[in-house]
Amino acid sequence: MILALLCGAFIGAVLGFVGAGGAMISVPILLYLFDFTAAQATTAALAIVFIAAFAGVVPKMKSGDVLYREALSIWAIGFVSNIGGATLAKHLSDATIVTGFAVVLIAAGASMLRGPVKARPEKRMQPIALVAISLTIGAMTGVFGIGGGFLAIPVLVLFYHTPHKKAAGTSLLIISLNCLTSFVAHHSGWHTISWRTPITIGIAAVVVSAIASHKSSKVNARQLQKAFAYLLFTLSAFTLIRTWFGI
Secondary structure, eight states: OHHHHHHHHHHHHHHHHHSSOHHHHHHHHHHHTSOOOHHHHHHHHHHHHHHHHHHHHHHHHHTTOOOHHHHHHHHHHTHHHHHHHHHHHTTSOHHHHHHHHHHHHHHHHHHHTOOOOOOOOOOOOOHHHHHHHHHHHHHHHHHHOOOOHHHHHHIIIIIHOOOHHHHHHHHHHHHHHHHHHHHHHTGGGGGGSOTHHHHHHHHHHHHHHHHHHHHGGGSOHHHHHHHHHHHHHHHHHHHHHHHHHOO
16 A cells, blocks of 8 residues: 555656656556556556646646647547557557557657757648547557557647647546546456555645645756656566566
8 A cells, every 4th residue: 555655656756747757657666566467557647647736737727738629629629549558459469569558658758858949929720630549549558558648749839839838737637538548448458457555645646746736947957857767667677577478
């Protein structure tokens, strides 16, 4: 119980301060600390990250740091690939899912190491880019149980000049909607999960995420992103070694 509370606090802090990455932490935690299977871990992570991201996005909504049009568009367009990914995941082996997840961790870590971005006037996303990003995020959520915030944030910041605070708030709303959708799509596996641990983690994550989201403007976002990137690289290496070498 204590371990679950500590893990939940860590997940909530990541979501609240960074605006992404909660599921990337949740899945390895459930896999290696609580002995969940890959299918159970990705499904339970969706529930944990949904409630934590939703708690984190509420302060962002109150402060006006959420782009509702972009978030709802990305969720709606990616709905089909989200459901499709969840269906596909049922037919994939644990090794395939975990290996793909490790590759996603590397990509996410690389995206967090981008250089500082100069402030420029915001602009709307082009339709083609919006569709491509939405479908990609939806598929990743369905297959790997991640919300896709690590992709949404750099796209909004780098290509559409969105301030990081607003990009993080928008990312949290995208994560909430995507995780809820995919969690429902994984309903056939709900009965295989012992929910006591995910619920405990989720409660702690909700509390800490709300606090961290409210305090996020007072911390060095750049340093947090770098530290989180190196954590993702470490988790990816550990995951691949455990999966293919059994160490």
